[in-house]
Amino acid sequence: MLSPGRTVLFAACALGLIAAVSAVQLQGERVSARPVPRAPDPVAPSAKAVDRAVKRGLQWLASNQSSSGCWTGATGHKRSDGYVVFYDQSWQEKHGRGHPGVTSLAGLAFLASGHLPGRGPYSETLDRAIDYVLDRTGHSAYMTDSGSRMYSHSFAVLFLSQVHGMTRRRSSEVESKLREACRFVIEAQNEYGAWRYTPGMLQADLSVTVCQVQALRAARNVGIRVPKACIDRVIDYVKRSRISHGRSAGAFFYKIYGRSARTKTSFTVNAAAATCLHSAGVFDRGLNGPALNYLEDHYDEVSAYYPGHYFYWYGNYYAVQALQMEGGKRWDRYWAKLSRDLVRRQRLDGSWENSVGPGDHFSTAMACLILRAPLGYLPVFRH
Numbered sequence: 001m002l003s004p005g006r007t008v009l010f011a012a013c014a015l016g017l018i019a020a021v022s023a024v025q026l027q028g029e030r031v032s033a034r035p036v037p038r039a040p041d042p043v044a045p046s047a048k049a050v051d052r053a054v055k056r057g058l059q060w061l062a063s064n065q066s067s068s069g070c071w072t073g074a075t076g077h078k079r080s081d082g083y084v085v086f087y088d089q090s091w092q093e094k095h096g097r098g099h100p101g102v103t104s105l106a107g108l109a110f111l112a113s114g115h116l117p118g119r120g121p122y123s124e125t126l127d128r129a130i131d132y133v134l135d136r137t138g139h140s141a142y143m144t145d146s147g148s149r150m151y152s153h154s155f156a157v158l159f160l161s162q163v164h165g166m167t168r169r170r171s172s173e174v175e176s177k178l179r180e181a182c183r184f185v186i187e188a189q190n191e192y193g194a195w196r197y198t199p200g201m202l203q204a205d206l207s208v209t210v211c212q213v214q215a216l217r218a219a220r221n222v223g224i225r226v227p228k229a230c231i232d233r234v235i236d237y238v239k240r241s242r243i244s245h246g247r248s249a250g251a252f253f254y255k256i257y258g259r260s261a262r263t264k265t266s267f268t269v270n271a272a273a274a275t276c277l278h279s280a281g282v283f284d285r286g287l288n289g290p291a292l293n294y295l296e297d298h299y300d301e302v303s304a305y306y307p308g309h310y311f312y313w314y315g316n317y318y319a320v321q322a323l324q325m326e327g328g329k330r331w332d333r334y335w336a337k338l339s340r341d342l343v344r345r346q347r348l349d350g351s352w353e354n355s356v357g358p359g360d361h362f363s364t365a366m367a368c369l370i371l372r373a374p375l376g377y378l379p380v381f382r383h
Contacts, residue, residue, distance in 0.1 A: 044336035045343045050371050053343050054113055056350035057368040061106050062125050069128030070098025071106045073358030075147045083356050086147040100136050100145050101152030102362045103129055104159035109368035112378045117167040130163055134177055141180035149197045154211035157181045161218035162378055182219045185212050186230050192257060193233030205255045206241060210272040217279040218380045231280050238276055250290025267302045268315035270294040274322035295319050296330055303341055310357030313366040320373045342367050
């Protein structure tokens with residue numbers, strides 16, 4: 001039993017301890033109530049650094065164009081994280097064949113930097129690329145070579161729409177081929193309102209669909225008729241592709257029909273969905289917002305794990321368009337990271353690596369296109 005004196009001392013010590021604990025708790029609450037310091041925003045490379053990178057990339061592309069006007073690229077399709085090749089670049093070079101999609105993207109890269117067919121230092125480069133693309137159709141409206149599919153056809157439509165009215169050589173042929181190729185895209189739209197790898201497939205995904213929609217929009221901008229019903233069906237398909245619940249609610253599924261339907265979403269898929277809606281004339285932030293949030297939240301992950309993969313190149317080709325349309329601080333942060341990474345990763349010869357996918361002609365064209373997107377020289381980059 002404590003004596004009265006010890007009781008008083010014990011009580012005083014207890015009160016002191018309680019006061020000390022309370023002070024620590026209050027201090028902790030005050031600290032936790034303060035704003036958590038945010039990492040400083042990344043700094044974009046200077047405009048001169050970006051210019052140098054693009055100029056070196058275009059020089060590399062020009063020096064690697066074949067005599068027939070094409071660029072090569074392994075033709076195939078994705079399988080999980082891999083790429084199944086049908087025809088590789090060595091086969092194409094041996095047989096004098098090219099890749100219409102890669103060739104069209106390379107042509108677009110020169111246009112995006114302000115170079116024009118028929119004039120300037122890369123006039124012959126562009127003229128040869130136009131000739132190659134025009135000669136891919138033969139008796140069909142389907143622009144294909146080396147087993148290429150609807151991806152390549154849509155990029156060829158996009159390229160021809162951007163040079164429409166720019167060239168006197170074969171100008172009437174550019175328009176007639178463009179009309180035929182657009183009609184082919186419209187007729188290839190399936191019952192779901194979307195597209196897949198080959199014409200008329202009863203499957204659909206957002207990755208192939210965005211390419212067709214953007215090609216049609218670009219063609220419509222130069223006077224090619226595109227039925228409103230075609231675009232309305234696309235919009236309905238994209239809306240049905242939204243994820244309704246869970247952590248990714250509001251983002252978009254890669255596929256909603258067929259095998260592995262409603263199981264996958266990704267940076268690339270959400271970039272495709274947002275750009276598809278923008279290209280179709282839908283700028284609803286309530287609809288696009290979650291996809292744009294997904295892009296901002298996952299860029300670092302994609303950049304770290306897939307730096308040379310076609311996921312990175314294809315995803316950022318559409319993400320740069322979607323986020324530039326959004327603008328603001330989100331765009332500033334994304335552009336700073338993206339342009340910084342691209343400038344740092346350029347190789348000494350001026351090219352960029354594509355370790356999984358069509359190859360370095362593809363990635364170098366994509367890098368130059370992405371880095372020039374903010375200039376808005378290509379009408380398709382202006383919404």
